[in-house]
Amino acid sequence: MSRTPVNLPPRFLRTPEAARFLGLSGRTLEKHRYFGSGPAYRRIGGRVVYSVDDLRAWADLGTKYSTSDPGQNDLMPRRDAAIAQSRR
Template sequence: MSLRHLNQIDLADRWNISHRTLERWRWTGEGPRFVKLGGRVVYRLEDVEAFERAQMRASTADKPAMKFA
């Protein structure tokens, strides 16, 4: 079993957002869980996919299924 990790640039590209948004989310406790090894930040693919599943909505009135901190 191999673990796959995404760095902040890879995840920003995946979601078509700024890498600065991911930095802000880490600061405020939003977004997917991350791993910090020394000065390097990576996101486990399984955590990214779990976060994406939690963001699924049937309508704009739906609440998030889970909050990540």
């Protein structure tokens, strides 16, 4: 009897696991979520979860090739975030 390989869905990490994956504290990741500057997340059953692919994509936004590379202001709220709107 041959078994067909099962394609598993992407792995989802809760906030503490996702923070460890990125080398951040859980609180830092929560702040990024609040300000809208962090990785994409989902709410499943009332819990916040992150896909590994989304964490990697967000981390790749910070890739720089020199100290003069302006890169992206990933610690600032997005322009469309509610907190950014209130600061204008």
